[in-house]
Amino acid sequence: GEDVEQSLFLSVREGDSSVINCTYTDSSSTYLYWYKQEPGAGLQLLTYIFSNMDMKQDQRLTVLLNKKDKHLSLRIADTQTGDSAIYFCAERDYNAGNMLTFGGGTRLMVKP
């Protein structure tokens, strides 16, 4: 089945850039997503990218997709303490009933 992998933890200083990485195995993925989860809360959709795109930028967020290597990254510019959360990447496969498959999440800690 599909597999989505992320590193568990990332620590950065306030004002630096954060890069969260994700790898996936399903070559038929159509959309790839980044979600943010703050403590005790549900998942908030941050951004998504269609599989025929290489890059998408949305304010401080930049998503890079390398289809050949099946690698997705999320760059957060000028990281703030409010960005501290768990970040999940996910892929959607329309050939598998629109199911979303999630990675295990990366906990981002931003130090003042």
Added chain:
Amino acid sequence: NAGVTQTPKFQVLKTGQSMTLQCAQDMNHNSMYWYRQDPGMGLRLIYYSASEGTTDKGEVPNGYNVSRLNKREFSLRLESAAPSQTSVYFCASSEAPQDADFGAGTRLSVL
């Protein structure tokens, strides 16, 4: 517009008890999903409903049943709760790829 609403927010059960988790969405989405979240494992799909009147198994369906009562509501039932079902449960709904909305979650403990 409340989005996706889950009830209850917290629940403690004894092994063998049954309960139903409720989910409702007011965005007229066709697809609805139930996930469970366990530490370090991300979210795993339990069941989904691509449209009203249809339900399908996800990755971890054992021990659960679902009902798509109407377009708005999708419930998850635990017939005989087990400690392995202690988790945080999320309901989600979707119409287009960018419209994957999640509820706030139900924190379930089975003793």
